[in-house]
Amino acid sequence: MxxxxxxxxxxxxxxxxxxxxxxxxxxxxxxxxxxxxxxxxxxxxxxxxxxxxxxxxxxxxxxxxxxxxxxxxxxxxxxxxxxxxxxxxxxxxxxxxxxxxxxxxxxxxxxxxFWPFDLRLAFKSxxxxxxxxxxxxxxxxxxxxxxxxxxxxxxxxxxxxxxxxxxxxxxxxILKGLAYMKFENALDAQQTIYTDIDTRPAPLTTLLWTANVDTKDAYLVGYYSFCDKKPITFYKYPKHHEYLGDLRNNDKVKRMIHISKGWYTITKKNDKLYFNDLRFGTIGIKPDNNQFVFQYEIQVLENGEVRFIETPKDGRDAKNLMADLWLRIRGN
Incomplete structure (x- = not known):
């Protein structure tokens, strides 16, 4: 907190x-x-x-x-x-x-x-x-x-x-459990094949919830407000794990994947490679928003060393997020 x-x-x-x-x-x-x-x-x-x-x-x-x-x-x-x-x-x-x-x-x-055991306790409520x-x-x-x-x-x-x-x-x-059931029912109704669901509250509230859904080649992200009257819509974010290539064998990359619990996507921008921790979502809730809360540029130095550099955030994005959240909490 x-x-x-x-x-x-x-x-x-x-x-x-x-x-x-x-x-x-x-x-x-x-x-x-x-x-x-x-x-x-x-x-x-x-x-x-x-x-x-x-x-x-x-x-x-x-x-x-x-x-x-x-x-x-x-x-x-x-x-x-x-x-x-x-x-x-x-x-x-x-x-x-x-x-x-x-x-x-x-x-x-x-x-x-329970340190030193490698077990992170996260209720995400x-x-x-x-x-x-x-x-x-x-x-x-x-x-x-x-x-x-x-x-x-x-x-x-x-x-x-x-x-x-x-x-x-x-x-x-309790609200997390209710939201989870709503997401699960929506996926079943849409006949979506998935392997896992990860739910968490949206920023500053427990009235709006978001879910990451693990499918074969992409993650689906959906929002549910307790004021919703329409079915839940899920938006697709391709995993593109193949972009890592041989970097998947690098120790730091493996550790970052472990930190993210496997919930990550890889994106390319201007010949640069980015690691996106999907657990914390995007800055904003619009489907075309690909600026993730925790995004890291993967830099490979001449000596082969790999560095992860966190992408700086723009204060204006936070203001837009607040406006989007308020509208979304009121229902779809």
Whole structure:
């Protein structure tokens, strides 16, 4: 999830653990702890794109990290804070650390919660930024913040924030199941032969869902809104995996294919080769849009080294996407 959401979650968890004893400092340290796992993004400044993608939401988003580093941070803070309870601080950091990847597991990218095992947990039931999850949670946290540390209202407001946000996650899973059945029924009605379906929510909402459908030579992409009245239309994106040629045997290419879980297309533009991670869709929902959210130029250097360079995004595309999403949520 986005940084603000993880800050709010961490602060709420910190309040549960130590709020009665240290007041708003529990929220402060919980918020700090809630952002620490995302420091793995700094890897992109020190390594290549493929390795950075492998590291992202890996070790720092695991149970192992939470268990090992919570006592370390707990000991450090207990050394200079007035509240000297090492166990209390360790519990605060542990719960703030572990709830971070548990929330991220509901997004499309997912987390390697069980690191070092190569198993990425991704429920794909909520977009990385979702105001309906974050805003009620933030309001409840703000209300709790202005209450005395021993006030029953403080605990009530914070509890309601956790209840509402958790309930929304449960609802998102139910909506995902309903959307999946709609996509499945639409494919059956259109007599489409496919091997797999991958569903996820559209940006900023759980009212609009999208599905990637794996067929022999292409992926089909469809959108379904709970306000739809017409049948679902699927748009075709050719795989063109053959464009890779001998590059398929390259180690970095194999790793990128593994990162994408096999959901990728290859495109050619101006004699350049691009790797498109289909799991995150396109920037926009129009069928003629081939600008993917995560697109990487495949560069082959003179010494044979292969590099993946992420294609920069245009801010204007994001504005167009918002307009398209609003229209599509209202139904087809």
């Amino acid at each position: 986005d940084s603000l959401t993880q800050i709010v979650l961490g602060a709420a968890v910190g309040e549960v653990v130590l709020g009665r004893k240290i007041g708003n400092k529990a929220m402060l340290y919980g918020a700090i702890a809630g952002t620490i796992p995302d420091l793995d993004v700094l890897a992109s400044h020190f390594t290549d794109t493929v390795t950075a993608l492998e590291i992202h939401r890996g070790f720092t988003h695991s149970i192992v990290f939470s268990v090992l580093f919570a006592p370390i941070f707990g000991w450090i803070v207990s050394r200079y804070e007035k509240y000297k309870n090492f166990k209390g601080w360790s519990w605060l950091f542990f719960w703030a650390f572990i709830t971070h990847p548990l929330l991220d597991a509901h997004t499309t990218w997912g987390t390697q919660l 909520i977009f990385v930024v979702d105001p309906l999850y974050t805003l009620p949670f933030l309001i409840c946290l703000a209300l709790a913040m202005f209450q005395h540390k021993t006030s029953p209202k403080r605990r009530l407001y914070n509890r309601w924030g956790l209840i509402l946000s958790s309930a929304y996650l449960v609802i998102s899973m």
